[in-house]
Amino acid sequence: MPMPMAPTSALQGDALMQTVAAVLLAMSMASWFVIFWKSALLWRSARSVPRAIAAFWAAPSRAQAAAAALAADPDGPAAALALRSRQLEQPEGHAWQAQADRVRRELRDALDAASRRLHSGHVLLASVGSTAPFVGLFGTVWGIYHALGTISALQQVGVDKIAGPVGDTLVMTAAGLAVAIPAVLAYNALGKRARALDAQLEGFALDLQHLLGEPDRAG
Numbered sequence: 001m002p003m004p005m006a007p008t009s010a011l012q013g014d015a016l017m018q019t020v021a022a023v024l025l026a027m028s029m030a031s032w033f034v035i036f037w038k039s040a041l042l043w044r045s046a047r048s049v050p051r052a053i054a055a056f057w058a059a060p061s062r063a064q065a066a067a068a069a070l071a072a073d074p075d076g077p078a079a080a081l082a083l084r085s086r087q088l089e090q091p092e093g094h095a096w097q098a099q100a101d102r103v104r105r106e107l108r109d110a111l112d113a114a115s116r117r118l119h120s121g122h123v124l125l126a127s128v129g130s131t132a133p134f135v136g137l138f139g140t141v142w143g144i145y146h147a148l149g150t151i152s153a154l155q156q157v158g159v160d161k162i163a164g165p166v167g168d169t170l171v172m173t174a175a176g177l178a179v180a181i182p183a184v185l186a187y188n189a190l191g192k193r194a195r196a197l198d199a200q201l202e203g204f205a206l207d208l209q210h211l212l213g214e215p216d217r218a219g
Helices: 008-012 015-058 062-072 077-087 099-119 122-152 159-211
Strands: none
Touching: 015 062, 015 077, 015 099, 015 122, 015 159, 062 077, 077 099, 077 159, 099 159, 122 159
């Protein structure tokens, strides 16, 4: 995906304009990195999570279920839940702590860890999508101010001398939108995928609670 380039006027402008252009470029690079990374992560998870859950329930015995899920989805969130449930099958012997409460707490912690991994990077996309247009607009306003100050020093002012510098600074607004729009679209699309995986994992955790003898709903 091509990233928006800094406008020529910004590269030839003062230090503030160059800073604005550099900030927009950094925002664009960071957002595209998150987009590609999270797209790959969620694509793999969308394929491996159902496979791990199916492998868990298809295991010939309860003792082999966690290993089957781990083999189907190594280091995946569903396998992490399965392994946590395997560890919870034996009580730790704390008299003050009910086994049902321990099961619920441990599975909730595992779900929270999986959710953080699935939603990581979304805050950056939301931040870029909401601030990049204003950064570009600030660059445009400052560029127009700088251009008008330069033009006012000229003895003869014509439309051709105004349109060029002012028109170039307007590119900063377009650059801000070019950075923000992909971030907003990716935030919505990736968030929808992550929420769908959250729902699958929550259902799996609920089934694990029932398997371990906990009648109430998880988390």
